[in-house]
Amino acid sequence: MWNFLNNLQKSKHILGINARNIKYITPFNHKSAIRIADNKILTKKILKKTGLPVAITHAIIHSRKELQNFSWQTLPKSFVIKPNRGLGGEGIIVVYGKKKNRDCWVKADGTLITIPYLINHTLGILDGDFSRVNIPDITIFEERIKIHPALKPYAFCGLPDIRIIVFNNIPIMAQLRLPTKESGGTANLHRGGIGAGIDMANGITTNAIQRDKIINFIPESIIPVRGIKIPFWQEILELAVETQKITKLGFMGIDIAIDRDKGPIILEINARPGLSIQIANMAPLNERLERIKGLHVRTTKKSVRLSKELFGGEIEEEIEEISGKKVIGAREQVKIFSSDNEQYETVAKIDTGAYRSSICYSVADKLNLNKSIKKKSVRSALGNEERDIVSLKFMLDNSLIDTEAFLAKRENMKHDMIIGRKDIKKHLVDAAKNVRLK
Amino acid sequence: MPQETIVLILMLPIVATIIAFSRQIIGIKAFGIYTPLIITFAFLVTGIKYGLIIFIIILLIGSFVRVVLKRFRFLYLPRMAILIILVAIMILLMFWAAIYIDQMVFTEISIFPILIMIILVEKFIAAQIEKGWHTAIILTIETIIIAIICYFIINWQVLRLFILNNPAIAIFGAVAVNIFLGKWTGLRLVEYIRFKDVIKYVEFPEQSSKK
Incomplete structure (x- = not known):
């Protein structure tokens, strides 16, 4: 019961169709502006006159x-x-x-x-x-807009685009829309296209949906939909702000595609943007809109900076920017490569007390990695012990690590792999992150 | 019977309010407000059984005509005309069949409910062109469900008596409910389901600690 009330309270932060229409579209989108937005040719003419990039x-x-x-x-x-x-x-x-x-x-x-x-x-x-x-x-x-190579692997026979919700001259939320086999090459979410939420701070996709359900991979493939870095992110955000200033639609969705040669191009503007972007981002719109209401921001650059700071991911990115090192958690998902390059996925424990990484015999046997290249004696609580060292290749947080690791008996342990200091020199460890990762 | 007509006219605001409520609070879209309303009244004339039978037949013919004529690229109006011709033939056949199996009630149905059903089929086909099969079927089912619910509400004797005795309360009550609905900005019931994962995920530490 308490849980239900709690959820009811929290649901106030979600923007529903009723609230969108009454609180945002009616007061902020004037009829004349909507008429322009609904007419593709006229919109393009107006945007082109002010020098914004549109398809010729x-x-x-x-x-x-x-x-x-x-x-x-x-x-x-x-x-x-x-x-x-x-x-x-x-x-x-x-x-x-x-x-x-x-x-x-x-x-x-x-x-x-x-x-x-x-x-x-x-x-x-x-x-x-x-x-x-x-x-x-x-x-x-x-x-014809040519698909950008950075996005090409993710789109099925069509042009992906980026939808940005802009309110009060500040980009609020964004999603990458990918055409799929099911959607027949259009990036339309109603037809089964993928919508991937985007971290406003760095333009990297966080979470994705298809038909309002969360997905991890592009259908019928092993290509992950998280972590796609969108090129020209800063320019895209600036473009979205400029477009709103010109079209005078107070609450709008802007669709932008990225051309291989020309960069971002405005496809169309929408006076009644859809709301499933909230599921793609796992974030509520209402709360973000309330925070922006009544702000007066003069320059486009400042609008973009505000958007990035207010709606970007956690401080992690800042730390990453300052130190140049990525933050990993106490436990991390890893992919171990077998001798014939097959992948084995598991969760490894990050152990800064150990120098070398170690993996379990059973995993090494399965992946045909049990060829010992040298032996080394280690001192542990149980006394001296001679351990085999094997060469090991694995993926941690999108980077390939080629290393040597101990073989150890870990069948009865929670993790079949431990990652030691030697292999995480390019990372910082946040002991509170991913503690409950499964 | 003037009393029956008066009851039906007084029921109009109630039915309209129910449709508005199911859109704003529950989130059932249907085909606007007029189509479910008029289908409800068509059901009243034909009875729910024959109403549904006629509707399903017209819908099947409509889909059939669209699929067959699609490849010939017919213009819209001739296509609808062909649909209406086929519906007319089908209804005549049904009259004939009804006499044979001794269901005389069916032959007493007037032409107007049948024409009203054709409105729904036209909406169905338009939605199909515009938004695809999936959406068109959902919208049609929603419309029919609302119409059936409203049909039973209109036939509810308690409500009928109440409305006849207190017409002013019924009408002003309906107006009051609609004023409330018109300003309602909360989530719709279907949106709670649609966004349930986001609701679960949302966390605002600074707010919860203050309260």
């Missing part, structure tokens, strides 16, 4: 007449065709290259795209094939 529009076709007079030769080698009011990524064609000396383009899978095909597709868009209940639409030809 190559051409817009409003009507059949414009289509007849359109000169297809003006289109570049690669571009994207999309309906202005398309839903869920339907009707989008991504063109990767142009055939030499011919009026013919190529899609990602190698299929040829001819001008008659493009005319047919454009007609379909104009007739409203891809918009809601067939309202006639406009066709846009846009620059």
